[in-house]
Amino acid sequence: MTDDSNDLRGIRRETTPPDRTVDAIAKRLRREGLLRRRLPRRVWLLAAAIAMILVATPFIVNHEQKTPQPRYILLLYEPAGFAGGSRAEYAHWAHQMSPLVVGGEELSNDVVMASSPTRSNEHLTGYFLIDARDDATAERVARNCPHLRHGGVVVLRRIVL
């Protein structure tokens, strides 16, 4: 042994540990929360596909089921002695007029609160929401409303957006 350090440099500096050791360490690290579980490739692919669907869903839904934005309101008034049509008739008309008619409700005759007595002898009894791109289209919808055929009064107003 003439040159210690040269002799020692020649000895093996690396030894492969047993194959199982790395998995045993990974298991211990995961148990302590120091390592995230490694998912198999197919699980990653599935997760990626699900993520893409989740990301894309709002766009798809928004595109296909876009909530209509009512731009007009058609107010329905009943004059004294108004016989009127049935609720089913109005609903059927609204259904036929969709997607221009996007909503509507019948109002109760009971007034919950009024800041001052109404001067009109016509009662506001309902309304429809109309999503029309212009006044002419909205007016055509309004003139087609069964309420007019029964002698009712309608008022079409623009909604301020």
Added chain:
Amino acid sequence: MDERKLVAAFLEGEERAFRALYDLHAPSLYAFLSRLLGRHKHEADDALQDVWLRAARDLGRFRGQSSFRTWLFGIAVNRCREILRLVSPLESELNEDDLRTEPEPVGERIDLERAIARLPLRFREAVVLHDVYQHTHAEIAVLLQIDEGTSKSNLSRARARLRDFIGGPHD
């Protein structure tokens, strides 16, 4: 991916980063642990696991002042000392003068590996870190928490002891 990025990803708990670092350093760590553990090298597998576990726990404190490998070797040294204190308390506490090496049968020479394994722990540390793994005395001083002079002295005495074992000329 360079090692710093792997270390950062390991800190984040990324298993692929851990496995990449393991592939890079486990073979030399395992050989180092086996040599340092000497007669107890069968403990090297458990020691290797403990070193990585401790590294993962303390990784947040690794500041990159030394290389990642040197840092791992520091953890390995401490783990070896702990193991030897448990399995062979006498050996880890004796100093060179106390330790009487069993004589080899007359006419037989032992190989270098066996000679290293027979060295007292602090000499084994010095010779393995410096001559086998090429650490500088400055690095060894940090790793073993001793001063550089002590590192040099330990190495010199370790080499002399090896010569005795193997039968080479003295300085």
